[in-house]
Amino acid sequence: MSVVALVPAAGRGERLGYGMPKALVPVNGVPLLTRAVQGLFESGQVQHVVIAAPPSDVDQVHTATASLAPAGGAVHVLPGGSERTDSVRLALEHALRVIPDTSIVLVHDAARAFTPPEVIAGVVAAVRGGYDAVIPVLPVADTIKQVDEAGVVVSTPDRAALRIVQTPQGFRAETLRAAYCSGIAATDDAALVEQTGVAVHTVPGHPHAMKITTPFDLAVAEALFSGGQE
Numbered sequence: 011m012s013v014v015a016l017v018p019a020a021g022r023g024e025r026l027g028y029g030m031p032k033a034l035v036p037v038n039g040v041p042l043l044t045r046a047v048q049g050l051f052e053s054g055q056v057q058h059v060v061i062a063a064p065p066s067d068v069d070q071v072h073t074a075t076a077s078l079a080p081a082g083g084a085v086h087v088l089p090g091g092s093e094r095t096d097s098v099r100l101a102l103e104h105a106l107r108v109i110p111d112t113s114i115v116l117v118h119d120a121a122r123a124f125t126p127p128e129v130i131a132g133v134v135a136a137v138r139g140g141y142d143a144v145i146p147v148l149p150v151a152d153t154i155k156q157v158d159e160a161g162v163v164v165s166t167p168d169r170a171a172l173r174i175v176q177t178p179q180g181f182r183a184e185t186l187r188a189a190y191c192s193g194i195a196a197t198d199d200a201a202l203v204e205q206t207g208v209a210v211h212t213v214p215g216h217p218h219a220m221k222i223t224t225p226f227d228l229a230v231a232e233a234l235f236s237g238g239q240e
C-alpha cells in the first residue's frame with residue numbers, strides 16, 4: 011500500500027508576521043517545511059510527499075526538498091490555493107492523478123514541523139489496521155467556554171469529551187477523495203470526512219506536533235529545538 015503525504019504549505023503566515031511565507035521560515039537555520047518533510051520520511055512509512063507551496067516559491071521549494079525523498083519515492087511540488095482546503099484539494103488531485111497505487115493519504119501541515127516520526131507512524135498504522143480515518147489528538151488542559159457574539163458565556167462543555175486536534179490526519183485514499191467531492195471548506199480534513207458519515211478515530215498526538223502560528227510558538231520551537239534535541 012503506497013502512503014502519500016499531502017503537505018499544505020501555501021499559507022501566508024499572517025499571524026506569525028515574519029515577512030515571508032510561514033513554511034519557509036527557518037528555525038535554527040532549517041525551514042519549517044523542510045523539517046516537516048524530513049519528519050514524514052523519517053517515519054519510514056511515507057513514499058511520496060506532495061507539497062502545496064506558496065505560488066511564488068514553487069521552484070525554490072522543489073530545490074530545497076527534492077533530495078529528501080527515499081529511494082523509490084519522490085517529492086512533488088505544486089502551487090497551493092487561496093485557502094487551506096484549496097491547497098489540500100489541489101495536492102490530493104495531483105496525487106490521485108500521477109502517483110500509482112495511492113492507497114493511504116496523510117494530510118500534514120508544514121506548520122507542524124516538529125511532529126515526532128512516531129506520531130506519523132502511529133497514524134499510518136491505525137489506517138493500515140483498518141480504520142478509514144485517523145487523527146492525532148491531545149487532551150484539553152484548560153476549561154473551555156462557548157460564548158455568543160457579544161462574548162457572553164453560553165455553556166461550559168465537559169472538557170473530558172474534548173480533544174485538541176493535530177496532524178498528520180490519515181485516510182484511506184478513497185475516503186478522502188469522497189469527502190473532498192463535497193466542495194465545502196473546513197478547518198481540518200477530518201471535518202469533511204465526518205460529514206460523509208465515516209467514523210474518525212483518534213490516536214495519541216504529541217506536544218511537539220504543535221502548530222507554529224504566532225511569534226510565541228516560534229520562540230517556543232527555537233527554545234526546544236536549538237540543536238541536538240530533534
Ligand SMILES: Nc1ccn([C@@H]2O[C@H](COP(=O)(O)OP(=O)(O)OP(=O)(O)O)[C@@H](O)[C@H]2O)c(=O)n1
Nearest residue numbers: 018019020021022023024025092093097120121
Ligand atoms: N491557502 C493556504 C493556507 C494555509 N495553508 C497551510 O495550512 C497549514 C495550516 O495553516 P495555518 O497555520 O493557519 O497557516 P497560515 O494560513 O499561513 O496562517 P495565517 O492564518 O496566520 O496566515 C499551514 O501549513 C499552511 O501553510 C495552505 O497550504 N494554503
Ligand SMILES: C[C@](O)(CO)[C@H](O)COP(=O)(O)O
Nearest residue numbers: 094119175176177197198221
Ligand atoms: C488542520 C489543523 O492543523 C488541525 O488542528 C488546523 O485545523 C488548521 O487550522 P488553521 O486555521 O489552518 O490554522
